[in-house]
Amino acid sequence: xxxxxxxxxxxxxxxxxxxxxxxxxxxxxxxxxxxxxxxxxxxxxxxxxxxxxxxxxxxxxxxxxxxxxxxxxxxxxxxxxxxxxxxxxxxxxxxxxxxxxxxxxxxxxxxxxxxxxxxxxxxxxxxxxxxxxxxxxxxxxxxxx
Amino acid sequence: xxxxxxxxxxxxxxxxxxxxxxxxxxxxxxxxxxxxxxxxxxxxxxxxxxxxxxxxxxxxxxxxxxxxxxxxxxxxxxxxxxxxxxxxxxxxxxxxxxxxxxxxxxxxxxxxxxxxxxxxxxxxxxxxxxxxxxxxxxxxxxxxxxxxxxxxxxxxxxxxxxxxxxxxxxxxxxxxxxxxxxxxxxxxxxxxxxxxxxxxxxxxxxxxxxxxxxxxxxxxxxxxxxxxxxxxxxxxxxxxxxxxxxxxxxxxxxxxxxxxxxxxxxxxxxxxxxxxxxxxxxxxxxxxxxxxxxxxxxxxxxxxxxxxxxxxxxxxxxxxxxxxxxxxxxxxxxxxxxxxxxxxxxxxxxxxxxxxxxxxxxxxxxxxxxxxxxxxxxxxxxxxxxxxxxxxxxxxxxxxxxxxxxxxxxxxxxxxxxxxxxxxxxxxxxxxxxxxxxxxxxxxxxxxxxxxxxxxxxxxxxxxxxxxxxxxxxxxxxxxxxxxxxxxxxxxxxxxxxxxxxxxxxxxxxxxxxxxxxxxxxxxxxxxxxxxxxxxxxxxxxxxxxxxxxxxxxxxxxxxxxxxxxxxxxxxxxxxxxxxxxxxxxxxxxxxxxxxxxxxxxxxxxxxxxxxxxxxxxxxxxxxxx
Ligand code: SF4
Numbered sequence: 001x002x003x004x005x006x007x008x009x010x011x012x013x014x015x016x017x018x019x020x021x022x023x024x025x026x027x028x029x030x031x032x033x034x035x036x037x038x039x040x041x042x043x044x045x046x047x048x049x050x051x052x053x054x055x056x057x058x059x060x061x062x063x064x065x066x067x068x069x070x071x072x073x074x075x076x077x078x079x080x081x082x083x084x085x086x087x088x089x090x091x092x093x094x095x096x097x098x099x100x101x102x103x104x105x106x107x108x109x110x111x112x113x114x115x116x117x118x119x120x121x122x123x124x125x126x127x128x129x130x131x132x133x134x135x136x137x138x139x140x141x142x143x144x145x
Numbered sequence: 146x147x148x149x150x151x152x153x154x155x156x157x158x159x160x161x162x163x164x165x166x167x168x169x170x171x172x173x174x175x176x177x178x179x180x181x182x183x184x185x186x187x188x189x190x191x192x193x194x195x196x197x198x199x200x201x202x203x204x205x206x207x208x209x210x211x212x213x214x215x216x217x218x219x220x221x222x223x224x225x226x227x228x229x230x231x232x233x234x235x236x237x238x239x240x241x242x243x244x245x246x247x248x249x250x251x252x253x254x255x256x257x258x259x260x261x262x263x264x265x266x267x268x269x270x271x272x273x274x275x276x277x278x279x280x281x282x283x284x285x286x287x288x289x290x291x292x293x294x295x296x297x298x299x300x301x302x303x304x305x306x307x308x309x310x311x312x313x314x315x316x317x318x319x320x321x322x323x324x325x326x327x328x329x330x331x332x333x334x335x336x337x338x339x340x341x342x343x344x345x346x347x348x349x350x351x352x353x354x355x356x357x358x359x360x361x362x363x364x365x366x367x368x369x370x371x372x373x374x375x376x377x378x379x380x381x382x383x384x385x386x387x388x389x390x391x392x393x394x395x396x397x398x399x400x401x402x403x404x405x406x407x408x409x410x411x412x413x414x415x416x417x418x419x420x421x422x423x424x425x426x427x428x429x430x431x432x433x434x435x436x437x438x439x440x441x442x443x444x445x446x447x448x449x450x451x452x453x454x455x456x457x458x459x460x461x462x463x464x465x466x467x468x469x470x471x472x473x474x475x476x477x478x479x480x481x482x483x484x485x486x487x488x489x490x491x492x493x494x495x496x497x498x499x500x501x502x503x504x505x506x507x508x509x510x511x512x513x514x515x516x517x518x519x520x521x522x523x524x525x526x527x528x529x530x531x532x533x534x535x536x537x538x539x540x541x542x543x544x545x546x547x548x549x550x551x552x553x554x555x556x557x558x559x560x561x562x563x564x565x566x567x568x569x570x571x572x573x574x575x576x577x578x579x580x581x582x583x584x585x586x587x588x589x590x591x592x593x594x595x596x597x598x599x600x601x602x603x604x605x606x607x608x609x610x611x612x613x614x615x616x617x618x619x620x621x622x623x624x625x626x627x628x629x630x631x632x633x634x635x636x637x638x639x640x641x642x643x644x645x646x647x648x649x650x651x652x653x654x655x656x657x658x659x660x661x662x663x664x665x666x667x668x669x670x671x672x673x674x675x676x677x678x679x680x681x682x683x684x685x686x687x688x689x690x691x692x693x694x695x696x697x698x699x700x701x702x703x704x705x706x707x708x709x710x711x712x713x714x715x716x717x718x719x720x721x722x723x724x725x726x727x728x729x730x731x732x733x734x735x736x737x738x739x740x741x742x743x744x745x746x747x748x749x750x751x752x753x754x755x756x757x758x759x760x761x762x763x764x765x766x767x768x769x770x771x
Contacts, residue, residue: 099612099624101377112377113384117420120396 002045002085004141011048011084012069014141018091018132019052019067022125029064031121037114040076043084051076078110092143093126147357148210148673149173149253153186154274156267158340159200159259163274166256173210174675174685175758180223180236181649181689183207183254184696187225187234188762190256193699197229197332198314198339200260206305206345207254209651210673212244213354216366217373218656219668220245220434222254223648227700228331230316230495230552231573231598234696235331238602238648240433241322243303249350261341264312268298270348282343283312286488288456290344291324298346305345308490310539311338315550317495317575321487325431325441325457329492331574331597357674365668369660374437376659378613382440383430385419387461387655392418397627398583398720400465401576403472403524404501405569405712408583409720416474417464426480428455438656444480450528451477459483459493465578466497471504472524482531489539495552498568498575500534502553503545505567506560516560518544566711572702574598576713583722585610585627589714590637590732593707596693602654604644609636616643616662619679628721630728634735641740642686649689687740688757691749694742695759695766704747707733 005011023029033054041050051072054065068074082090086105089095097119100106108115130142151173153166168182176185183205195201204226211219222244228235247254251272264283265276282290287308294304303323310318311334318334319327328334337343356362373379381389394400395414402410415421422442431441444458459467463483468474486493500522506512507522514521520533520543537546548556554573557564569576571592576599581588584607591606592599601607608614610625610633621639623632643662647654650669657665666682669675677685697706709729716724737744741753748754754763 096612096624098377099615102613102615103622108377113381113389116377116381116390117392120392120414123396 002083004088005046005084008046008048011043011046012050014133014136014138015050016067016069017136018129019050021128021132023058023065023067024063028121028124032118033064035114035118037077037111038074039115040079041087042079042081043087044081045083045085048084076110078108078112078115080106080108080115082106088141089143091126091129093123094143094145146170146173147355148214149178150248150251152252153207154252154255154269156255156257156274156276157259158257158261158265158276158342161276163276168253173673176689176692177646177649177669177685178210178253179207179221179649179651180225180238181645181685181692183223183225183236184234184689184693186254186256188692188696190258191227195227197227197232197235198335201258202227202336202339204257204333204336204340205254208244208248209649210669211650211652213248213352214356214362214366214672215435216668217370217436217438218433218653219651221651221653222247223651224320224328224333226333226336228316228574228597229314229335230332233572233598233700233702233706234596234693235333235336236597236603236648237319237328237330237333238651239320239322239326239328240436240653241303241326242434243305243322243347244651245434246303246347246350248354249352250347255345257337257340257342259340264341264343266294266344266346267342268346272350279343284309287321287324287490288488294344294346298348301349303347303349306490307334307337307343308488308539310490311335312343313539313541313550314338315491315538315541316552316555317492317499318490319492321490324487326433327487327492329494330600332492334490356672358671361671362668365664365671369664369668370437372659373656378655378658379438381419382438382655385423386442386458387419387440388417388422388459388464389419391461391464392420394579394584396721398717398722399579400469400583401569401578401580402469404470404505404567405580406505407719408580408717408722410469410474413469413474417468417476417479419461421476422458422464425476426458431457433653436653436656440655446477446480449477451475451481451531453481453484456484457487462578463493463497466494467530470497470501470578471527471530473527475525475527478527478531482527482535485531485535489535491535491539494577495575496535496538498570499538499549499553499556500530502557502567503549506557506564509567511564512560516544516548520545568710569713570599571595571709572598572706574600577601579607580717581713581727582717582725583628583720585625586630586727586732587625587633587636587640589709589727589729590633590736591640592713593709593729593733594637594641594736596690596697599709602644603648604637604640605647605654606637606640606644608654608658609640609643613658618661618663619683628725630732634732634739637732637736638739639683641690642683645686645689646682649685684757688759691754691757691759692762694748695754695762698746698748698766702747704737704742704744707747
């Protein structure tokens with residue numbers, strides 16, 4: 001098991017809360033929606049899968065996209081696989097995704113260029129991730145440099 | 146000999162004397178090829194007292210040992226001379242389709258000295274070469290000359306052409322290959338122009354290459370090609386061109402805006418980035434010989450004041466230099482300004498940077514209408530840039546054209562030394578469009594110690610610092626933090642060797658990003674039979690770096706010239722890097738120490754030079770000093 005998440009359920013709880021916030025954020029969510037793609041994140045240690053649908057009409061009102069925790073049937077345009085710990089640090093702004101790919105930590109496939117275009121858009125969320133952890137009473141998971 | 150042919154064309158344009166110079170295998174092994182071998186030949190052939198644009202000056206073009214091998218990003222060559230812009234060593238690398246044809250014709254390079262009495266071309270066909278008068282081409286733009294040459298020598302002939310800027314001796318004139326790919330930097334086009342050479346033309350030759358290990362080369366090509374194509378950086382380059390990550394760079398503070406006075410502009414990020422270029426103006430992609438990445442852009446702007454017919458489109462440096470740096474987010478205008486630079490044969494980086502310097506100086510009242518001949522300079526005023534400034538620079542017309550054709554450092558000096566503070570350059574070479582304050586503090590060190598002046602491709606620091614490569618086999622597996630000096634001098638030591646190898650073996654720094662260091666050395670060995678161990682290859686890289694520093698020393702450059710301007714080192718005013726200081730002095734002193742370089746003379750110690758087999762060169766430089 002990795003350093004930060006004790007199991008898949010814990011990972012889903014945290015990412016669920018965080019994604020719920022950013023997908024209804026008018027500034028970030030609206031920019032994400034412009035990508036018009038379905039992204040699948042595959043995690044290891046613990047094993048998990050999260051799909052973010054920025055292509056089909058959002059399922060909930062007031063949201064700019066829909067996310068699914070766990071396996072789902074929606075076909076992804078792009079996928080990315082990495083250790084859950086690496087992703088956790090990434091959302092704190094502490095990992096360079098290009099270096100992650102160069103070192104083979106992150107594997108990707110499909111329309112990766114469309115996903116890369118989202119990097120500048122999600123940058124502001126790096127500040128929001130620790131805030132979300134705090135709101136959830138999980139300061140213990142906040143990573144500092 | 147394998148890969149290389151061992152033969153270099155020598156042409157004295159003054160006397161008409163031509164000969165084939167045969168080179169020993171050892172010279173190749175010691176200096177690899179490309180920019181390393183060109184530097185070695187420059188050392189042997191140059192008159193170090195000659196003015197860069199004089200008859201006595203030499204211009205040397207040398208292929209990489211892999212030019213002609215059907216593997217992405219390896220058919221390239223380097224050009225070396227003394228720069229009219231900096232007075233230091235000039236070097237520039239170019240892909241396209243010329244290098245493999247030169248190799249197939251039986252030659253590894255061309256050394257040009259003297260000056261033709263009339264405008265001429267160098268014509269290479271059926272293994273022979275000669276000088277042909279071509280007065281009718283003089284004065285033509287690159288595109289016009291290209292069409293005429295193709296009409297005369299056939300559609301499949303390959304060309305190196307200068308534009309009016311090279312003919313007029315603009316210190317940052319470039320050489321265009323097939324009117325698209327450029328030996329962009331350091332004013333090599335002006336040197337070609339000073340020799341009255343409008344073009345070098347090569348007719349197609351039969352594909353013949355001799356490899357040291359035929360089977361191994363074939364299997365490496367088969368193994369590496371799909372990996373190169375699928376690598377994430379290659380995919381971005383293919384889909385969006387080298388400006389594909391402009392938006393990403395902008396958010397890190399890497400893109401200099403309005404003459405390096407700002408590091409963030411959201412509108413520019415969106416409007417100038419590579420995906421916008423693809424959506425709005427791309428008609429098709431272009432490529433260099435055998436490259437599956439195809440990062441080149443072919444664009445067309447259909448309507449409006451900046452309409453241009455289908456042709457070469459801007460890459461990242463051009464977009465940032467003629468857009469962000471000038472305060473414009475008009476992509477159509479950038480396409481047109483970039484096209485003009487191509488047609489006139491101007492380096493778009495130095496053009497944009499010199500105009501940006503003038504715009505700021507004008508805004509501050511340090512440059513007046515008296516200096517500009519009545520022309521008002523304003524941020525983002527692209528009609529004036531396109532209709533007036535670029536054409537006047539290319540032809541050195543009027544006070545403004547004459548002033549800006551000198552490049553930013555000399556232009557500033559000629560008005561008032563104090564105006565250097567607005568320039569962003571090192572050794573007189575305008576910095577490329579990566580601001581070390583946001584892009585990474587290691588870039589600052591790389592710009593300063595690069596032999597040709599501010600440059601992000603003469604070493605591998607740019608890619609190492611941004612995490613785009615990882616070489617555990619030679620001890621590089623650091624996780625570098627961009628905005629600190631931590632481990633940057635140590636990285637820079639490796640980056641100098643890797644950069645020298647990339648520029649001498651002539652690997653494209655985009656296409657071959659996914660290759661390990663061992664794979665780069667492996668393909669080099671399999672093609673050319675150099676029998677390099679990884680250490681041998683690194684040593685060759687450092688040998689080349691030290692030789693280039695010795696060349697600069699003979700031109701009078703010292704460690705104090707490894708400097709950046711005030712503007713480049715002041716804390717950024719906005720964006721991600723706002724307020725952060727670069728520990729420049731600390732990094733550079735540590736680098737000299739690690740490289741065993743004298744921190745006053747700016748060259749390696751005698752013992753170090755001996756270690757790399759540069760005894761004769763050391764004797765000349767160090768004896769002169771005593
Ligand atoms: S990546 Fe681009 S510049 Fe490099 S060889 Fe390929 S087409 Fe040429």
